[in-house]
C-alpha cells in the first residue's frame with residue numbers, strides 16, 4: 001500500500017477528502033473496502049514475528065483493518081490529534097474512553113447535561129464498579145470548582161449539550177480538572193470537528209458518534225476516540241483489542257465517504273439553522289429560542305470564543321406538551337426522529353423521548369420543558385423548511401396552516 005496522505009498543515013476541507021488515504025498497488029481512486037475479518041501470513045516465521053510485535057502488519061480486524069485505519073488516520077488529521085480509534089457506535093467510544101481509564105475507587109465528575117446513555121454510564125454503571133460519580137451544572141464554574149477541589153480521575157462533558165445547547169467553559173474547566181488530576185474527555189458530537197477543536201481548549205480526549213454528522217445520511221452507526229499517542233497506545237488500545245467494540249470495515253468505508261462532504265453539509269446546514277433560529281424567534285408561538293450564535297443565547301460570548309459556527313441544531317420552547325405535539329404532527333417535510341446531524345431535517349420532543357427516562361425533576365434541572373423541541377436542520381431548501389415550520393407553528397397555535405409546504409414525496 002502507498003500513502004498519498006497529505007501533510008497535516010492542510011485545511012480541514014482538503015483533509016476530509018484526502019487525509020489518511022492508503023492506495024493499494026491497483027491505484028484505485030476511491031478508498032478500498034477491505035471486507036475481511038482476517039489476514040494471512042507468508043510463513044510461520046512471519047506469523048511469529050507479527051505476534052511478537054517485531055513486524056507491524058494487519059492481523060485481525062478486531063485489532064485493525066486497512067479501511068478502518070484510513071478512517072482513523074483521516075479523523076486524527078482533522079482533529080489535530082496524535083491518535084484515533086474508531087468503534088462500532090458512539091456509545092462504545094464513550095464507554096471505552098471512560099472504562100479503559102478508570103478503576104474501582106476512582107472519582108468521576110461530569111456535566112449534568114449529557115446524552116442519555118452517557119448519563120446512564122456515569123450515574124448507574126460506574127457506581128456498580130466502585131467508581132464514585134458526581135454531576136454538576138456544566139455552565140456553573142463554581143460547581144465545577146467545588147467538585148474538583150478533591151482529586152478526580154476523569155471529567156466528562158458535552159458542549160454544546162443535548163438538547164438545550166448549553167456550553168461549558170472548556171479552558172477553565174480543563175484547568176481545574178488537570179489540577180485535580182483528571183483526564184478531560186469531551187463529547188464533541190454537536191459541534192463536529194469543524195466547528196470546535198476541544199484539544200486546543202485543554203481537553204485530553206475527544207469522543208464522537210460518527211452516526212451523526214460524519215455519516216450524516218442516516219446509514220450506519222460508528223464512534224471515535226481521539227487523544228494523545230501514549231494514552232491511546234497504553235490505555236485505550238489494549239481495552240479495545242480485548243473487549244472488541246470494533247467498527248465494521250463496511251461502516252468505516254461509509255463514514256470515510258461521508259466525511260468527504262462533511263464541510264459542505266455542516267456549512268449549509270449551519271447557515272439554514274441560523275436563519276431558522278431567527279425566523280422562530282420572530283414567531284409569537286415560540287417562547288424561547290436557543291442557538292449558540294444568536295446574541296440572545298445566554299452564553300453567546302463563550303460560544304464565539306470556543307466555536308467557529310453556531311452548529312446545525314436549534315432548540316426552542318412552545319407553550320406546552322399539547323402545542324409541541326400539534327407542531328410535530330403538522331410537520332410535512334421535517335420528520336419526527338431522535339437522530340440528528342442528518343441531511344434530512346428531524347424534530348424531537350425530548351421530554352417524551354430522549355429525556356423521558358430521566359424524569360421530571362432532572363428535566364427541570366436541565367431546563368427541558370414539556371414544550372421543548374430540538375430541531376436538527378438538514379440539507380433541504382431553507383425556504384421549504386421555513387414554510388413547513390411556519391405551517392406547523394400555525395397548527396401549534398391552533399390556527400390552520402397556509403398550506404404552502406408540500407408533503408415530501
Ligand SMILES: *Cc1c(COP(=O)(O)O)cnc(C)c1O
Nearest residue numbers: 089090091115187189209211222
Ligand atoms: C448520538 C450521540 C451519542 C451516542 O452515539 P451512538 O452512535 O448513537 O452510539 C453520544 N453523544 C452524543 C452527544 C450523541 O448525540
